[in-house]
Amino acid sequence: MSHSEPLSARWARLRNWLAARRAGRGVHVTAFVSQPEPRSIGYLARGRQLCAGNFVFAGHLVEAPDTMIWDIEPPDAAFAAEMHGFGWLDDLAAAGDAAARAKAQAWLMEWIARYGRGRGPGWVPDLAGRRLIRWISHAFFLMRTQEAEASEVFLRALAAQARFLSWRWQAATPGLARIEALTGLVYAGVSLEGMAPLADAARDALARDCATSIDEEGGIPGRNPEALLEVFTLLTWAALVLSENGRQAAEAHWRAVERIAPCLRALRHADGGLARFHGGGRGLDGRLDAALAASGVKGQARGGRAMGYARLARGRTSVIVDAAPPPTGAAADEAHASTLAFELTSGRRPLIVNCGSGASFGPEWRRAGRATPSHSALVLAGGSSARLSRDKRHPGRLEEAPRNVPVQLSRAPDGLRFEGGHDGYLRSHGLMQVRRLDLAGDGRALAGEDMLLALEDDHKARFDRALDATRLHGVPYDIRFHLHPDVAASLDMGGTAVSLMLRSGEIWVFRSDGVAALALNPSVYLEKTRLKPRATRQIVLSGRATGYATRIRWSLAKAQDTPIGIRDVAVDAPEPEAED
Numbered sequence: 001m002s003h004s005e006p007l008s009a010r011w012a013r014l015r016n017w018l019a020a021r022r023a024g025r026g027v028h029v030t031a032f033v034s035q036p037e038p039r040s041i042g043y044l045a046r047g048r049q050l051c052a053g054n055f056v057f058a059g060h061l062v063e064a065p066d067t068m069i070w071d072i073e074p075p076d077a078a079f080a081a082e083m084h085g086f087g088w089l090d091d092l093a094a095a096g097d098a099a100a101r102a103k104a105q106a107w108l109m110e111w112i113a114r115y116g117r118g119r120g121p122g123w124v125p126d127l128a129g130r131r132l133i134r135w136i137s138h139a140f141f142l143m144r145t146q147e148a149e150a151s152e153v154f155l156r157a158l159a160a161q162a163r164f165l166s167w168r169w170q171a172a173t174p175g176l177a178r179i180e181a182l183t184g185l186v187y188a189g190v191s192l193e194g195m196a197p198l199a200d201a202a203r204d205a206l207a208r209d210c211a212t213s214i215d216e217e218g219g220i221p222g223r224n225p226e227a228l229l230e231v232f233t234l235l236t237w238a239a240l241v242l243s244e245n246g247r248q249a250a251e252a253h254w255r256a257v258e259r260i261a262p263c264l265r266a267l268r269h270a271d272g273g274l275a276r277f278h279g280g281g282r283g284l285d286g287r288l289d290a291a292l293a294a295s296g297v298k299g300q301a302r303g304g305r306a307m308g309y310a311r312l313a314r315g316r317t318s319v320i321v322d323a324a325p326p327p328t329g330a331a332a333d334e335a336h337a338s339t340l341a342f343e344l345t346s347g348r349r350p351l352i353v354n355c356g357s358g359a360s361f362g363p364e365w366r367r368a369g370r371a372t373p374s375h376s377a378l379v380l381a382g383g384s385s386a387r388l389s390r391d392k393r394h395p396g397r398l399e400e401a402p403r404n405v406p407v408q409l410s411r412a413p414d415g416l417r418f419e420g421g422h423d424g425y426l427r428s429h430g431l432m433q434v435r436r437l438d439l440a441g442d443g444r445a446l447a448g449e450d451m452l453l454a455l456e457d458d459h460k461a462r463f464d465r466a467l468d469a470t471r472l473h474g475v476p477y478d479i480r481f482h483l484h485p486d487v488a489a490s491l492d493m494g495g496t497a498v499s500l501m502l503r504s505g506e507i508w509v510f511r512s513d514g515v516a517a518l519a520l521n522p523s524v525y526l527e528k529t530r531l532k533p534r535a536t537r538q539i540v541l542s543g544r545a546t547g548y549a550t551r552i553r554w555s556l557a558k559a560q561d562t563p564i565g566i567r568d569v570a571v572d573a574p575e576p577e578a579e580d
Helices: 007-023 044-051 077-085 089-095 098-115 125-137 139-143 148-171 176-191 196-213 225-244 251-266 287-295 329-333 363-370 457-469
Strands: 054-057 060-063 309-314 317-322 342-346 349-353 378-380 407-412 415-422 432-440 445-453 475-483 488-492 497-501 507-512 517-525 534-545 549-558
Touching: 007 148, 044 054, 044 089, 044 098, 054 077, 077 125, 089 098, 089 125, 089 139, 098 139, 098 148, 125 139, 125 148, 125 176, 139 148, 148 176, 148 196, 176 196, 176 225, 196 225, 196 251, 225 251, 225 287, 251 287, 309 407, 309 415, 309 432, 317 415, 317 432, 378 432, 378 445, 445 475, 457 475, 475 517, 475 549, 488 517, 497 517, 534 549
Parallel strands: none
Antiparallel strands: 054 060, 309 317, 317 342, 342 349, 349 475, 378 475, 407 415, 415 432, 432 445, 445 549, 475 534, 488 497, 497 507, 507 549, 517 534
């Protein structure tokens, strides 16, 4: 235990340990009364990698053939959390052969032997909930061919964790962590003999948490689309398992599911992946479709906006814009300075992206991924539209962020129009940023305009001071358009345009009005499923603001000879989980 750890965290750790020790002394469970079917998605390739001794968790690869998983020294806390959460059981179950089952059974029983009495980092409410969901869902896979004694040990361990959760779920952070803990408690209550009261208590607690953690539009405070998907998935699982066992989820629970579903649909690109903002990734393949199908909820988001994002979609093209202030309070600990950044996907192929969360690659990458230059946005004077706090009480919390973010969605003469602005550079340079995006009705062109404006007298005075600091050379700006790694980019037309070829065969062309210098520079694409950042490129428009109004126009359009409909049959490269 580190003495630099806050006293509250040390106290919570002690209480978790005491609750875990006490939980092991309760009445033993002797049978399942029902067993929910597995709903989580596992991957055959990952299951085979685990059997081969390649452990890929939280962006790290540990190669340890013929090694018990619990003999591995975790590289960091996130790696340890994935180990103790047992999410990897989904992958071993997907492999499903005798070797995978033998690994799962051995690792399960060894966890119980080493950690079942409250030791290790796994005795926190959200990990205990995640573990219960997997153990119960895969109980048949785990216990098949096992002796009666092993089944008894397994049931005792399940009961102990259920009792632990019944005492400690309130210690979980409201939102995703608490919902995961309570969903695990629901699973235990409906599945284990004599624990029905726990399911009833967890059902009521979930309803209360839905009322406070899910807003009226189906969003969550952190505005992370992937986290919203995880919340939605867990709520759907909990509602289904209650229904299958003669109970009903509370009204507030179902209303939250009904609000989230259209919100998630609005945050989904044309290729089925989620927009990558505020620490979120694309989401596990198939997770979103499976969760939406299981919920049975239809309907799209109203008004073209969801959880602070604006969506423009026509033809085979989707554009999603961060159109609201960054999260505040505790949610700002993971927030990104991404106001007015956008992503564009054509058919199955992402084209314009944000770099993504670098959290799995260490603190420096995490910090870099949160900055405005890592987003497809305008960057003024090399800085971000929001700063990271230096307050020791809240290190890394996003502050001095845009608060005035006016947005309007309307129909353009030929398609859809987004207009938005933010005041993130007002305090430092006296400038408002304004962005306009016009998506053509057939989805084949996006016309953009970025402006830097000093509107009020005091804003103009502030800009004059910033201009004087540059010796009247002008305040530098860069407009960045990060490209997906699968996009082949090359300067064209004497350096006045960029040709972009997608793996589908589509060709897009980027042009600007010549006000800013055009360059094609290196960039990175950050995915938590990879072992290291992927190299890619970015289009950059660079110039200097010398007056109270600076306007830069640019466009992104399919080449005229690109067909309206392309049969995208290019095979995607496999995810190199264990080699990159």
